[in-house]
Amino acid sequence: MRNIAVLGAGFIGRFYADAIRSQRSRDRLVMVQSRSEEQCISFATKYNVPHRTLEIEAAVNHPDVDTIIVALPNHLHKEAILTCVKYKKAVLCTKPLGRNAAEALSILHAVEQAGIFNGYLEDLVYTPKFLKSQEIIASGALGKILWAKSREAHPGPHSEWFWNKELAGGGAIIDLACHCIEVSRSFIGKDIRPLEIMCWADTQVKPIDAEDHAIGLVKYANGAIGQFEVSWAFRGGLDLRDEVMGSEGTIWSNGFMRTGLEVFTSGQGAGYSAEKAESDKGWIYPIGDELNDLGYNHMFTDMFNALDNDRSPKESFYDGYIINAIMDAAYTSAKSKKWEPIELAIWRGQEHHAKEDLLVSYDDTHWLIKEEITHYGVKKMILKEKSTGRIFERTIE
Ligand SMILES: NC(=O)c1ccc[n+]([C@@H]2O[C@H](COP(=O)([O-])OP(=O)(O)OC[C@H]3O[C@@H](n4cnc5c(N)ncnc54)[C@H](O)[C@@H]3O)[C@@H](O)[C@H]2O)c1
Numbered sequence: 001m002r003n004i005a006v007l008g009a010g011f012i013g014r015f016y017a018d019a020i021r022s023q024r025s026r027d028r029l030v031m032v033q034s035r036s037e038e039q040c041i042s043f044a045t046k047y048n049v050p051h052r053t054l055e056i057e058a059a060v061n062h063p064d065v066d067t068i069i070v071a072l073p074n075h076l077h078k079e080a081i082l083t084c085v086k087y088k089k090a091v092l093c094t095k096p097l098g099r100n101a102a103e104a105l106s107i108l109h110a111v112e113q114a115g116i117f118n119g120y121l122e123d124l125v126y127t128p129k130f131l132k133s134q135e136i137i138a139s140g141a142l143g144k145i146l147w148a149k150s151r152e153a154h155p156g157p158h159s160e161w162f163w164n165k166e167l168a169g170g171g172a173i174i175d176l177a178c179h180c181i182e183v184s185r186s187f188i189g190k191d192i193r194p195l196e197i198m199c200w201a202d203t204q205v206k207p208i209d210a211e212d213h214a215i216g217l218v219k220y221a222n223g224a225i226g227q228f229e230v231s232w233a234f235r236g237g238l239d240l241r242d243e244v245m246g247s248e249g250t251i252w253s254n255g256f257m258r259t260g261l262e263v264f265t266s267g268q269g270a271g272y273s274a275e276k277a278e279s280d281k282g283w284i285y286p287i288g289d290e291l292n293d294l295g296y297n298h299m300f301t302d303m304f305n306a307l308d309n310d311r312s313p314k315e316s317f318y319d320g321y322i323i324n325a326i327m328d329a330a331y332t333s334a335k336s337k338k339w340e341p342i343e344l345a346i347w348r349g350q351e352h353h354a355k356e357d358l359l360v361s362y363d364d365t366h367w368l369i370k371e372e373i374t375h376y377g378v379k380k381m382i383l384k385e386k387s388t389g390r391i392f393e394r395t396i397e
Pocket residue numbers: 007008009010011012013033034035036039071072073074076094095096121122123159160161175
């Protein structure tokens with residue numbers, strides 16, 4: 001059983017509290033910290049939390065607390081984690097780990113030198129759909145993963161600090177691409193090195209210094225491509241979609257809207273239907289179990305099981321650092337308009353990963369390029385002669 005302090009009593013702090021207290025969990029929230037007294041009281045009352053404070057250090061150092069969850073704005077992650085290092089307490093941090101790779105690296109060094117447990121709270125690699133997709137990929141059903149695309153788009157975040165480039169570290173990339181990068185990276189293989197990135201980013205709609213829309217392509221050492229699409233200018237709700245293309249198959253996954261539960265209402269009795277939903281009347285798309293479908297339950301189960309069993313969770317601060325490094329290179333590329341290398345001060349995956357040979361032999365002397373049964377009932381094969389390279393078609397009536 002863990003005795004938990006939540007630092008930050010806002011949007012994500014409440015999602016985390018809901019998940020930890022759902023399904024008769026045995027882990028306990030014993031402390032909440034927020035800069036706002038009012039938020040602290042409301043959070044402590046709702047979740048029946050015995051202790052509350054306005055000070056990060058007082059929360060971390062409290063004798064009843066053994067595990068800290070950092071759910072604070074991005075500019076406070078480092079300070080909060082270094083306080084956990086000071087008191088040698090287990091720490092779980094929301095995304096992004098840092099506002100940039102340098103900040104993330106210093107956090108990683110600090111927790112590893114102190115030898116404290118660290119978990120990176122990337123919920124979207126714990127959703128039931130993601131976990132099932134990963135299992136299917138591991139079975140070999142998709143063959144070699146060639147391209148993994150992840151999209152997160154919505155009309156923009158809910159608190160003022162997100163919109164301040166200095167406090168947040170960026171715009172839609174730092175806020176949303178961190179999710180998408182980890183989704184694609186997990187599908188492609190977390191031990192495959194990300195090499196370089198090409199990114200387009202722009203401020204299309206909002207009156208802010210940071211980007212409100214971006215698309216990036218991450219090239220991996222085995223030839224696979226990860227793609228992210230993020231926006232704070234998207235209208236229509238929270239669009240969470242993944243696509244994976246392998247040499248033997250495909251997965252399309254819609255994580256939030258159009259998941260099969262579609263409701264029409266005139267608006268009578270309307271209210272909250274789902275995160276960032278823009279309408280509560282007409283056709284709406286509620287989520288069956290938002291906590292579970294967004295991955296929070298599976299994420300905390302993995303984190304607390306890892307803590308109890310003295311092992312690393314699936315997502316650690318090392319992953320947070322790699323993601324920050326990829327996002328740093330995305331910002332560089334968006335400025336230079338060129339492919340930019342992804343600089344990794346630490347890499348723990350495979351060093352060399354040659355592009356796999358996916359050629360299919362038709363017989364000893366030919367490669368098979370493609371076969372197809374046509375609408376007029378013949379089978380056509382496109383073949384390539386191995387010795388000469390000549391490409392030709394063969395038709396079987
Ligand atoms: N799916 C996800 O994983 C997810 C979703 C949303 C937010 N987040 C992350 O969670 C963190 C917090 O985001 P949020 O949406 O809960 O923010 P929020 O604004 O809703 O809540 C922030 C909390 O931090 C407290 N706080 C303490 N010092 C503060 C300061 N100097 N400025 C502003 N707030 C201060 C606020 O009082 C509040 O309780 C961010 O790092 C964000 O990226 C993750």
